[in-house]
Amino acid sequence: MSSFRTARTPRVRLVGAAATVVLATLSLTACNDGTGVESEGRATGTAPTANGTATAPSQDESAAGTTQGSGTGTSASGGNGPAGKTSSSKASGGTGGTGGSGGTGRSGGSGEAAASGGSSGAGASGKPVTCEGSVTRTTAAPLTRPVNHMLLTVTNTGSRTCFLYGYPAVRFGEAQAVPPVIEDSQPQAVVTLEPGQSGYASVNLAAADGSGTNGHTVKSLTVHFQGRSGNGSVGTGAHPSLPAQGVYVDDSLKVTYWQQSMDDAVSW
Template sequence: MSLTAFTARRARTLRLAAAGLTAVAALTLTACNSSEGTGTKTEGKSDASTSAPADQTSDSSGSGSSNGSGGSNGSGGSNGSNGSGGSDATSGAKKGGDAQQSGASKGGSNSSDNSEQEIGPCDINKLTIGVKSVQRPVNYMVLEVNNHAGVDCNMLGFPRLKFGADAQAATPVYEDSKPQAVVTLAPGETAYAGIRTSSADGSGQNGYKATSLEVFLEGSDDSKSVELPGGSVYIDSSAQVTYWQSDLANALD
């Protein structure tokens, strides 16, 4: 083999070797770059994965701000808007209102009671008193009193009647005539009491002719003399008087 041929062959061998080394180096570099790219991508995924919880945490924190201890619906907000302070204030206001209402109610009740208590018994000196005969029932009269005191008054019980100067006791009351309530007279109103003077069948005893009538009211020693119809009336042991009535018909029933 000539030197020239040998030299050419060696040069070719060296070129092939160099080309092979170049290829190997390229493959190695590619592999390294591929590994680094994968690593970068993996790192990127890791960052993304880490970033996602961070965002969620941020959202959670945001939710916590809305609903947490310092938020509008949290314990702080609850204490501020609906907590014990507001509740106590509302409760206090309610109790105050109830107490005021109760006081007003009691005051009204007391006023009503006082108003009723102010109605006292009628004063015989402030009453116009008269007596008159009636056709039915027979042997009956009716006693009428009219209030001119200017204020309401109560006609208590029944009138105490003393017929004639020699009468030993007041005329007995007819118990069945007792009304359900005391008769109250407003100014100008009239109350009535029926008087049976004697028995219709003549069964009464100890009869006498009375020429005067003195009227007393229950609970008072004051009296008024009343003129009798015709100047006199026959009285016997069956004489009776009714309780005060607000209606004439009840007085003669």
């Protein structure tokens, strides 16, 4: 019995060891099979379609991408997909379209609007002109103070800035000459009128103390405008209305230079 046990003990251990080797081999084989399948799958391109770069978009997906890219600029297609191309072609502003993204396309559109606005602004501006009858409106209003004074108001009715040079050359009734200017009233700068703005000058009609000569009543008035050189009148004259009873003038008649403010005009 002792020999039997001794003889069988190594065999049992051998069988057990063999079984252990077999199990280890099977485990290794299963592990290798799993790894092999996974590696093979990646090599042959059978990865899950969640990876967007491994699968081409369908027609519907392309169309959806194009609509989103051109409409809102948030398409995930970027510069490589159909949406990027559509956005690039749509961005006609000149600054967009190189990246092909929806955002760049919108930036191009803004460029167009800015360029359009710039052109409109340039068209509305223009070189200043000389103020004269065709681009202004002139009124004449007798003043109670100072006495025997009249205020001339010239308003720019044109679309461009105009310059009021010198002083008004006024003719009352059938007078053959224009009255002199008060030299001390000359302003430091040429009167400049933006569209809608007004310039002023006052007319001393008669001596306040009655010392003037050749006094008479007139019922019409013509105002001529000077050019930059100050030699003669330019453009069209103005014919402001006078009160129905007319105004009284004498030989002391004189005018001021054009002024930017009414207060400066009536201070002489």
